[in-house]
Amino acid sequence: AQSVSQHNHHVILSEAASLELGCNYSYGGTVNLFWYVQYPGQHLQLLLKYFSGDPLVKGIKGFEAEFIKSKFSFNLRKPSVQWSDTAEYFCAVSGGATNKLIFGTGTLLAVQP
């Protein structure tokens, strides 16, 4: 069965700082990888996803993530964060016959103006 770990539980940054959130997964087969964002009081929104092809994936709002198969990682990056990026970020992985989507524990990002 697949599992996902996010090592940063809380991150506090100033505006314009660069962001990198770690995500590692555990699964021996082919996986699909996702990053979702949940703004305060709102619902999940897909930031980006990786199914195959170019391991550097670009998503919405200036986010990108890089799939490194050898490291079982799919870290999320943004070169310059804004106050409006304050939210909780979830990494998720799907794979195997059931195609179920498993979420990491989430990273709460607070951007200070």
Added chain:
Amino acid sequence: GAVVSQHPSRVICKSGTSVKIECRSLDFQATTMFWYRQFPKQSLMLMATSNEGSKATYEQGVEKDKFLINHASLTLSTLTVTSAHPEDSSFYICSASLNRDYGYTFGSGTRLTVV
């Protein structure tokens, strides 16, 4: 784009009663639907996976007799919380998928409060 409609968005019920939550895929046929539970400030915990026309597969630790899942058609799955108790209060979210290459579409969630 793909849309999943989840109802109700909020429900308050008395302890001991049952509550049904509906999840509908509006513009695609969802061969698989997933039910999650999210506690405040925590992640989404997968409760069960349901495939149209077959029994749901529950994750370890989830009581199948308490959380009844029915996926009678390709566009509708329901989660019934039976004999609800205050500890069942939570945010329940459904997700639908056409196939593994399609990705996942999430409902807007249901806030259940058991009093």
